[in-house]
Amino acid sequence: MTAMEMIKKTDHLFENIDQDDEVFYNNMTLPTEDDLPYDDGEPMETQRHRDQMNLLIDSLKAYWKDRRLYYISGNMFLHFDPLNKRKFRGPDVFLVLDVDPRERKSWVVWQEGMRFPDLIIELLSDATRAIDKGEKKTLYEQVFRTGEYYLYDPFSQEFKGYKLTGRHYTPVLPDQNYKIYSPITELFLIIHDERLRWMTKDGMILPSTEELFEQEKQRAEQEKQRAEQEKQRAEQEKQRAEQEKQRAEQEKQRAEQAEGRLLTMARLMLAKGYSSQEVCELTGLSEAELVV
Structure with a gap:
């Protein structure tokens, strides 16, 4: 995919492309994951945040062990602007359906057929709360157009979701049992024993790797x-x-x-x-x- 093909496929990312720009972008070589940064050396906020991220990722992988076409990861660079190598995000947990599950250094949307995450979970902290609820929410809604966006605080158990309706997010709050249904995964996200877990429609909590062991x-x-x-x-x-x-x-x-x-x-x-x-x-x- 050329830069211009990418721009035409995602015209909501770029504005005011004139003829000279089009020539430039047609001749531009897009960077690959080998050319782009993939680690900033910054650890997650706390061990609880790290454990929560791993729990959500590992338990879904174990449950979907027979399912092939999907990719789930966390705290990984997600590059969406080929003109700026430093313009990326690193969702705490993100899921993309119907893609090759191969190992990646980072998620580069133009290498993935312009696929953005179908679902994102951000783990709130004092340092990230404002960005997660503001700047990132706008980015995921208007640019990524991610279908489901969830916010969860591993310490306070604050939990909220957003579902993309048209071009805008609709807030979704957990029910009286502290759960929200995810149509994308056909599972619930539920607060169980002070942790955010996946749960099936018949009430089974998806076990972690340690729990399976x-x-x-x-x-x-x-x-x-x-x-x-x-x-x-x-x-x-x-x-x-x-x-x-x-x-x-x-x-x-x-x-x-x-x-x-x-x-x-x-x-x-x-x-x-x-x-x-x-x-x-x-x-x-x-x-x-x-x-x-």
Whole structure:
């Protein structure tokens, strides 16, 4: 894409382009992400801001693990003016749908088919509150034309949203359950345990990477316990079977011993002059058994 093609595609960004300017822009080579700054070395305001950003990004990535065409990132330079390398923004969280999920140093709109974020979340702080509510809101509304813009303070839990209606933002406040529906993601943003979370329509809070790991760890532990219980049950069954075998063997031995004693008695009786018939009647043995 040439600079002039970009300007024509986003005429709301540039005004009063004359013929000489058009020649200049037609011959202009647009900078790429390799030519543009992508890190100012400035950390986020607090660790809580950093954790909140990562939570929103990582939990959505995990939930959308089977979805391919989208890009979500945070605290990344977003370049939208090829004439000024220092003119950029760095939304705390931004989402673009239907794009290649490849790794990027920064988001350069003219390298992305003039795609601006579909959704932006800014995490408020004392240092950024006025800019986030004023200058950035105007930029995202009038220049980026971002469909959904949300503001959240990780410390005070201040939460507000804006939906683009035509060319202007319409404010959206959370309901009595501290949630706002996001049509772009088809999810809710909700304040849960003093953190901003994604939530499905059926009320499931999207777990973070750490929470998913803990869930998998618990499932693995439960499977291990079930396997151990099955092993114990199998061992108990084996022991019961062995005991039954031993009891049967003992019964057999007792029966053989009793039969042996009875046969010995019968032979003694025969030796004392009892007839075979008398011995059989008294012992219950057969004449064939007496002969053995």
